[in-house]
Amino acid sequence: MARLELEQLRKSYGQVDVVDGVSLAIEEGELVSLLGPSGCGKTTILRMIAGLLEPSGGCIRVAGEDITRTPVARRDIGLVFQSYALFPHMTVFENVAFGLRRRGVRGGSLTTRVEEALGMVQLAHLADRFPRQLSGGQQQRVALARAIAPRPRLLLFDEPLSNLDAQLRDRMQIELKQLQKELGITSVFVTHDQSEAMSISDRICILAQGRIQQFSSPEAIYRDPANAFVATFIGRSNRYAGPLRDGSIAIGGGLALPVRPGEAAQGTEVEAVIRHEDIGVLPAGADGGLHGRVRLRSFIGSRVQYVADLAPGVEIVAEVDAAGPSGGFEPGQEVALKIDMDRAFVAPVAAGAGA
Amino acid sequence: MSGPFKGVGLASPLLLVLLGLFLAPVLLMLPQSLHEYIPGTGTSEAWTLQNYTRLLTDDYYREIIGRTLWMGSLVTFLCFLLGYPLAYFMARTTPAWRAAATLLVIFPLFLNLVVRSFGWITLLANRGVVNNLLMDIGLIDSPIKMLFNMTGLVIGLTHIYLPFMVLMLLTAIQNVPRDVEQAAATLAASKLRIFFTITLPLTAPGILAGSILVFVLTISALVTPRLLGGPAYKVMATLIYDEFMQKLDWPSGTSFAFILTAITLLIIWGAGRVARKWSGGLA
Amino acid sequence: MKLHGKGRVLPGIAALAAGAFALASPLAAQEKLTIATFGGSFLDAVKSCHIPVFEKATGAAVETVLGNSVQHAASVRAMGASSDYDVVYIDDSAAMQLKAENLLHPLDRAVLASAEELDPRAFGPDDAFVVFMTGATAIAYNPEMVETPPSSWRDLFDEAYKGQVAIGDVTGTAGWQFLLAVNRMEGGSPEDVTPGIDAIRPLAQDAVVQYTQADQLLALFARGEVAMAPWYPDRAGSAADEGLPIAIAYPEEGAVGIRPTLLIPEGSSQKELAAAFVDTVLSKEVQECFAETKYAGPINLRAELSEKAAAIVPNGATLESLWFLDPAVTSAQLPGWIDRWQREVAR
Numbered sequence: 001m002a003r004l005e006l007e008q009l010r011k012s013y014g015q016v017d018v019v020d021g022v023s024l025a026i027e028e029g030e031l032v033s034l035l036g037p038s039g040c041g042k043t044t045i046l047r048m049i050a051g052l053l054e055p056s057g058g059c060i061r062v063a064g065e066d067i068t069r070t071p072v073a074r075r076d077i078g079l080v081f082q083s084y085a086l087f088p089h090m091t092v093f094e095n096v097a098f099g100l101r102r103r104g105v106r107g108g109s110l111t112t113r114v115e116e117a118l119g120m121v122q123l124a125h126l127a128d129r130f131p132r133q134l135s136g137g138q139q140q141r142v143a144l145a146r147a148i149a150p151r152p153r154l155l156l157f158d159e160p161l162s163n164l165d166a167q168l169r170d171r172m173q174i175e176l177k178q179l180q181k182e183l184g185i186t187s188v189f190v191t192h193d194q195s196e197a198m199s200i201s202d203r204i205c206i207l208a209q210g211r212i213q214q215f216s217s218p219e220a221i222y223r224d225p226a227n228a229f230v231a232t233f234i235g236r237s238n239r240y241a242g243p244l245r246d247g248s249i250a251i252g253g254g255l256a257l258p259v260r261p262g263e264a265a266q267g268t269e270v271e272a273v274i275r276h277e278d279i280g281v282l283p284a285g286a287d288g289g290l291h292g293r294v295r296l297r298s299f300i301g302s303r304v305q306y307v308a309d310l311a312p313g314v315e316i317v318a319e320v321d322a323a324g325p326s327g328g329f330e331p332g333q334e335v336a337l338k339i340d341m342d343r344a345f346v347a348p349v350a351a352g353a354g355a
Numbered sequence: 356m357s358g359p360f361k362g363v364g365l366a367s368p369l370l371l372v373l374l375g376l377f378l379a380p381v382l383l384m385l386p387q388s389l390h391e392y393i394p395g396t397g398t399s400e401a402w403t404l405q406n407y408t409r410l411l412t413d414d415y416y417r418e419i420i421g422r423t424l425w426m427g428s429l430v431t432f433l434c435f436l437l438g439y440p441l442a443y444f445m446a447r448t449t450p451a452w453r454a455a456a457t458l459l460v461i462f463p464l465f466l467n468l469v470v471r472s473f474g475w476i477t478l479l480a481n482r483g484v485v486n487n488l489l490m491d492i493g494l495i496d497s498p499i500k501m502l503f504n505m506t507g508l509v510i511g512l513t514h515i516y517l518p519f520m521v522l523m524l525l526t527a528i529q530n531v532p533r534d535v536e537q538a539a540a541t542l543a544a545s546k547l548r549i550f551f552t553i554t555l556p557l558t559a560p561g562i563l564a565g566s567i568l569v570f571v572l573t574i575s576a577l578v579t580p581r582l583l584g585g586p587a588y589k590v591m592a593t594l595i596y597d598e599f600m601q602k603l604d605w606p607s608g609t610s611f612a613f614i615l616t617a618i619t620l621l622i623i624w625g626a627g628r629v630a631r632k633w634s635g636g637l638a
Numbered sequence: 639m640k641l642h643g644k645g646r647v648l649p650g651i652a653a654l655a656a657g658a659f660a661l662a663s664p665l666a667a668q669e670k671l672t673i674a675t676f677g678g679s680f681l682d683a684v685k686s687c688h689i690p691v692f693e694k695a696t697g698a699a700v701e702t703v704l705g706n707s708v709q710h711a712a713s714v715r716a717m718g719a720s721s722d723y724d725v726v727y728i729d730d731s732a733a734m735q736l737k738a739e740n741l742l743h744p745l746d747r748a749v750l751a752s753a754e755e756l757d758p759r760a761f762g763p764d765d766a767f768v769v770f771m772t773g774a775t776a777i778a779y780n781p782e783m784v785e786t787p788p789s790s791w792r793d794l795f796d797e798a799y800k801g802q803v804a805i806g807d808v809t810g811t812a813g814w815q816f817l818l819a820v821n822r823m824e825g826g827s828p829e830d831v832t833p834g835i836d837a838i839r840p841l842a843q844d845a846v847v848q849y850t851q852a853d854q855l856l857a858l859f860a861r862g863e864v865a866m867a868p869w870y871p872d873r874a875g876s877a878a879d880e881g882l883p884i885a886i887a888y889p890e891e892g893a894v895g896i897r898p899t900l901l902i903p904e905g906s907s908q909k910e911l912a913a914a915f916v917d918t919v920l921s922k923e924v925q926e927c928f929a930e931t932k933y934a935g936p937i938n939l940r941a942e943l944s945e946k947a948a949a950i951v952p953n954g955a956t957l958e959s960l961w962f963l964d965p966a967v968t969s970a971q972l973p974g975w976i977d978r979w980q981r982e983v984a985r
Contacts, residue, residue: 051540052537052541073540073543074543078541078542079537083534085535087535087553098542098552102542102544146542394974395966396739418985587848600712601809602973
């Protein structure tokens, strides 16, 4: 239960900077996700916080204390591994008791605290089992109980849910968030799954190529991406690029997308990122829409996704409410596509982090 | 063929080969061990168990059995003690170092057993390299007897069987997930404690396999005990050889061989049980 | 080459062809005889005296397998009815053991040309084997270390030579024969070797080595580590020829006689050829050759010895004083002697 600060944290292997000057502050009791594509440096940062990797530069502080060079064993930081990393030769009880014993907890209070930790993950009845006798989900819970039992100052999660099936993962996300709030332990959660990061985090830190792209709340990241990389990485989007002429982007096929004034200088190469749900699909000829023809229709639960051709070689993907009036177009039908350019992200091509 | 016997049916050709190659010749020897050998006449027709009871009641033979087991245990323990740090280093070092170390470990296996044993004789004899050196630098006044006793046997056999132990341990240590050790570190365990509570128990299967291999090879070794132990300092293998080849008493030799086999099987079984308990059922 | 070629190449080819033919034709038809014999200088003598004479006389080729008497006995027993060995060199007690197990093919005196010339005691019971030489276990000593040649087995126990005596392990002939010689001197009998065991125990404790291979002594004599040892005159003679400081003495109590024998296993597939080999070994000339090169006492009474050989091999007075043990007793008692020695002397 402490504030975590990273200051100009760096890790390089030879000439390659895997983590390139990352600074951020995580408030007490907050759950922050490090989100990014593989190779963005998120796991490296996590391992440096845990003490399993030595930073090439910069500083890590927990509750104001510099722990950059503190050995792992004395950091008081819990880590939940992607592989669970349970001790296969120990029972569930002994797994959970391991960290407590190292902190001098003995006898009755040891039993109480192990049972309490197992209770939190609803596994008190499996204390005598060995890890190999448990399902993947149960092993995940044991790993969680083992990490939280000593009540560390900080909890780190290294893609802990990626080995679970989809349904179980959804449940665990909710449980994990609840548990973290109950315990109030400052937590860092590494994931490459944006919906997981969205649902679980207080704030999300988006990383690419070892640098922070944006660090804000899930809503802010979704609604107000800081750059083209974030805009593309979060949500599902159409992406168009072309020169800016007369307040519109020429995207080929004789089509132009109007942009808000002041987004970029006349004549520069710009790109527009438009989310699937920010495109309305209307019957052909409707006012203010681009003309297109439906090529594919996919039903995805409450939503319907269309792939339509605007012009030869220019394609657009839109997603609408399945139950709404736009849910019923069929492939081959002519439609009008109305783009909400106010919500689109527009920026000069060079400005975004290349991704 | 159906039900539980289907598998047996599929495996039966292999099973027959294994039985024919390994078990049958051994069992053919069994009747041999149940007759008395009368020197000057030959093997008698009458059935008897005396070859077995003699080995267990005669204190000369009991001493040899005890010596053999003690030798096996010492060699196994020393191989483990020397082999584990070496294997640990090899498992955790860079691939280049590992390749170099593996070559060094395997290299002695290319040398003939007799040559290696004679090497030890040159080193350990009363006027050998080691004693001469110790006497020259004034550490000792008269030679330390290192040949034809347990010291020589254990040194020679440990040297010969160390590579087997190291190779078994190397695989076992490489198979320990680093995650699990790191998890222990994040739970405030020191390096030493991680080694003793995590790494060592997780390598129990390798330790068990290596120890059984070295133990069995040691107590059945013939050439090295003969050369380094001389004619008088006998172990089971040389005793059996002498019964066959010097006294021509094949019934006794056969029965001793069966008893050695029985002891070996018993020890393998016992070691398996202990290791299984210690490693939480992993071994 | 071109100019002189024809004259040289053609005879060359002819010679090659002839050589190839000479090599090929005997190989195709040549009979092969396998003999089991002893190694070291003994083998050298067998190769120079026995084998060439036989090969020349019969055209057969001889292969040798090496080992000691007991190893040969074990092999003969193991191979039983189809023996790879055709002739076996073996000591008389091991021969008696094999005879008792009905593993031997009796010799036919009628086909042995030299049968009449042999010492009549040479043939074993039922002609199961034949003694081909007389050896002995006597005292080998280093004349540079021992000024007065030893004259009794007791000299080995002399305090002056404590720690400079080597004895043979009981599994070797010199080992058990020395045990029995000391035993007889101390008043024991082959049925009761306790006096011998008691006497040898302290000697064994101080012994430089209890040798298991006869030639182990060579290096020890060469380095001056051994002053005296019960050993074989024939080996000592060969060693002295090599320049080693070694001489032989026959103890006054009588050296122990060794009577190595030849036998044909019942399982041999070449019994006629084997008998021919035995006959070769027993012939006067070959016996003389063996006596001169190997210092083996001849069993063929017509053999004549040079002065040098006569000084080493048992003959005349030394032959008279030799103590011969009954091989039937030896083969029955030897395992018991080995057991007691291993428990009470070597332990």
